[in-house]
Amino acid sequence: MTPHISRRDFHRGAASAALAASLPSFGPRRAEPPIIRLAVIGPGKRGMNLMRGAFLGNGFQVVAVCDVDETRLQDAKALAEKRQKGAQCFGTTRHEEAMDRDDVDAVVIATPDHWHCHQILDAAKRGKHIYCEKPLTLTLREAQLVVPAVQKAGVVFQTGSQQRTEFGHKFVRAAELIRNGRLGKILTVHVGVGDPPVACPLGAEEMEPGLDWDRWLGPAPSRPYHSDLSPRGVHTHYPSWRKYWEYAGGGLADMGAHHFDIALWAIGRDGRGPVEVHPPHVEGAKTGASVVFEDGLRIVHGGRSGATFVGTEGTLAVDRGRIGAEPSGLLEDPEDGCQLRMPRRKSHAYDWLQAIHGGDATTCPVEVGASSVAICHLLNVAYRLRRPLRWDPSNWRFINDQEANALCDYERRAGYELPDA
Numbered sequence: 001m002t003p004h005i006s007r008r009d010f011h012r013g014a015a016s017a018a019l020a021a022s023l024p025s026f027g028p029r030r031a032e033p034p035i036i037r038l039a040v041i042g043p044g045k046r047g048m049n050l051m052r053g054a055f056l057g058n059g060f061q062v063v064a065v066c067d068v069d070e071t072r073l074q075d076a077k078a079l080a081e082k083r084q085k086g087a088q089c090f091g092t093t094r095h096e097e098a099m100d101r102d103d104v105d106a107v108v109i110a111t112p113d114h115w116h117c118h119q120i121l122d123a124a125k126r127g128k129h130i131y132c133e134k135p136l137t138l139t140l141r142e143a144q145l146v147v148p149a150v151q152k153a154g155v156v157f158q159t160g161s162q163q164r165t166e167f168g169h170k171f172v173r174a175a176e177l178i179r180n181g182r183l184g185k186i187l188t189v190h191v192g193v194g195d196p197p198v199a200c201p202l203g204a205e206e207m208e209p210g211l212d213w214d215r216w217l218g219p220a221p222s223r224p225y226h227s228d229l230s231p232r233g234v235h236t237h238y239p240s241w242r243k244y245w246e247y248a249g250g251g252l253a254d255m256g257a258h259h260f261d262i263a264l265w266a267i268g269r270d271g272r273g274p275v276e277v278h279p280p281h282v283e284g285a286k287t288g289a290s291v292v293f294e295d296g297l298r299i300v301h302g303g304r305s306g307a308t309f310v311g312t313e314g315t316l317a318v319d320r321g322r323i324g325a326e327p328s329g330l331l332e333d334p335e336d337g338c339q340l341r342m343p344r345r346k347s348h349a350y351d352w353l354q355a356i357h358g359g360d361a362t363t364c365p366v367e368v369g370a371s372s373v374a375i376c377h378l379l380n381v382a383y384r385l386r387r388p389l390r391w392d393p394s395n396w397r398f399i400n401d402q403e404a405n406a407l408c409d410y411e412r413r414a415g416y417e418l419p420d421a
Contacts, residue, residue, distance in 0.1 A: 033357045036129070039064035039098035040108045041119055043076035045238050046133060047110030051076065054349035055108060056083040064090040064098040070210035071233035093212055095119055099126050106156075106356065109133060112241050113248040114220045117142035118416065120366075124153035129356050131349070133160040134257035135249055136369035140377045141409035143370040144396040145418060150366040158352035158362040159369030161261045165345035167320045173331075174309070174318040175266035176342045182330050183311030189263040190303035190310070194251015195286040196383040200244035202226040208233070219416035220246050245380070246410075252301060253376035259307045261364070261372035262318070263299050266309065271367045273374060273393025274299070279382045289382040291375055291391075301379050381407050 038055055040047055043065050055062055062080040067073040073091050080089040092098050099107060099122055106129035109119050117137045123130050130150065136159050137143045150157050163171045178186065204224030207213060210233075213225045228240045229247070241247040242254045249256070264270055272293075280288025280302075287302030306319025316325045325331045345351045345363060355362045378391060381404055390399040398404035412418070 033059070035059060035061045036353060036356055037061050037063045037103055037105045038108055039066065039095075039101070039104045039106075039128075040076065040080075040110065041066045041095045041098065042109065042111035042115070043067055043072060044110065045235060047108070048076060048079070050108060050110060050133075050349075051079060052083075054347065056080065058349065059353045060349070061087070062089060063087075063103050064092070064101055066092050066095045066098045068093050068212040068215040069208070069230065069233065075234045093215060096122060099123055099128055104128060106130065112216075113138045113253070114246065115218050117146055117418070118219060120146045121149050121419075124149045124155060127153055127155060129156045129352075130366075131158045131160065131352050132369070134261070134369065134373065135253045135376060136257070136366075136373045137377075138248065139409045140374060140381075140396060141418070143374050143377070147366050147370050156352065156355045156362060157366040157369075158348065158355070159364040159366065159372070160348065161258060161364045161369065161372065162348040163258050163262055163320070164265060164363045165348045165351050169344050170318055170320070170323045171262050171265075172342050172344060174307075174316055174323055175262065176340065177316060177325075177330065178266040178309055178311075179268060179342070180340050182313070183309055183316055184313030186267050186297060186309055186311045188297070188310045189267065189299045190308040191256060191259045191263055191299065191301055192303040192305040192308070193255040193259055193301070196252045196289075196380050197243060197245035197248060197250030200229075200246050202228055217413070219412040221411075222413065249373075249376050249380055252379060253373065256301070256376045256379075257373050260299065260375040261368070262307050263309075264372055264375070265368075266307070267297065269293065269371075271371045273371060273391060274378065275391055275393065277378045277382045277389040277391055279386045279388065283386075286383070289379045291378055299375065 036059060038060050040051055040055065040062055043051060051062060061084060065073060065076040065080060067076060073093065077089050077091040081087060090098065090101065098104060107123045109116060109130065109132040111119060113135055116132055120130060120132055137146060203226065205226050207225045208227065208230065211230060216230050231239055243250055248254065274291035274293045276292040278290045282288060290298050290300040292298045304317060306317060308315065308317040314326055314330045316330060351363050382389060384407060385404060389401060389404050392399055
């Protein structure tokens with residue numbers, strides 16, 4: 001994917017180079033790349049963590065923030081201005097207003113899942129680089145749509161699958177060993193994450209002052225306000241909208257978007273889909289569903305937290321706090337080392353920044369984020385229908401199954417219709 005640098009980026013870079021040329025020369029001097037100016041969309045718990053840890057400094061400047069809750073919006077705006085020594089930060093409740101600004105080069109999307117696709121499409125249409133938190137989309141159809149939209153726009157995209165770059169590079173090491181054949185042929189991968197989603201059962205509460213609840217719902221079905229979905233004002237916990245299929249894919253997709261992503265990465269299936277989807281063997285079970293690829297390799301939802309790879313020569317298990325193998329010697333490098341060495345990135349945000357400045361492609365571009373979240377969505381369909389399904393990954397459709405295909409998307413509210421594929 002060709003990195004997109006706007007004309008204003010070029011002129012800012014040229015101005016920096018001119019200034020450097022006017023200074024006394026003490027040997028070769030390389031002009032600093034231009035600061036990437038960001039709009040952060042959705043500075044809730046996760047969005048604020050990203051701002052504090054990655055996007056206030058480190059080659060970035062937050063010039064705009066967007067949230068439908070006025071209290072959270074002002075809190076994020078104040079943080080940006082304080083950390084950036086008083087530089088003004090624009091605030092809005094409409095993401096389109098932030099994306100339309102000429103001083104915004106890129107957007108960080110940290111909203112609930114049901115908003116991701118719409119905001120990705122809007123950012124791509126405006127030629128903004130995109131960092132979008134996982135799970136990349138709420139539905140299979142959305143995952144299908146965002147790939148060509150981002151490719152056509154030519155912008156640099158990073159899915160927030162930070163396990164590929166961070167956490168002490170444990171996941172990089174696991175993928176490296178597996179791709180080098182240390183486990184022999186991989187037979188199955190077990191991914192231990194949360195349950196599939198359920199319908200939202202919440203009642204009604206008195207509206208939170210300063211919240212545009214209709215805008216929070218966006219394309220999702222209309223329902224009364226409840227603080228479990230959008231907590232009152234600034235909060236320090238992850239809200240429960242992740243449990244409900246109207247807004248997210250349950251615990252299965254929330255952490256599954258991380259660990260199924262690692263499973264696909266390690267077995268070399270990035271951007272490729274399975275051909276079969278199977279429900280659990282036990283009636284009513286919340287784990288045990290699986291997907292199967294053309295060569296018979298199976299990925300199963302269930303087991304110990306993280307991803308466990310079972311091969312003909314051994315087993316390897318990896319999670320954020322551990323990596324282990326049986327036999328244990330599989331983790332040791334042979335004397336001549338692994339033939340394939342995978343890069344160790346400084347951080348996920350820095351990986352995106354370098355790609356914007358013309359470096360290597362990001363570790364988790366849109367095609368990868370779409371294929372990883374598709375596994376989550378396929379498994380959730382299996383839990384909904386409780387029967388085997390055949391999947392056509394090229395056309396993003398279930399084969400001869402109208403009921404299953406109806407679950408590839410949902411009926412959106414008027415004004416939030418998606419374009420045709």
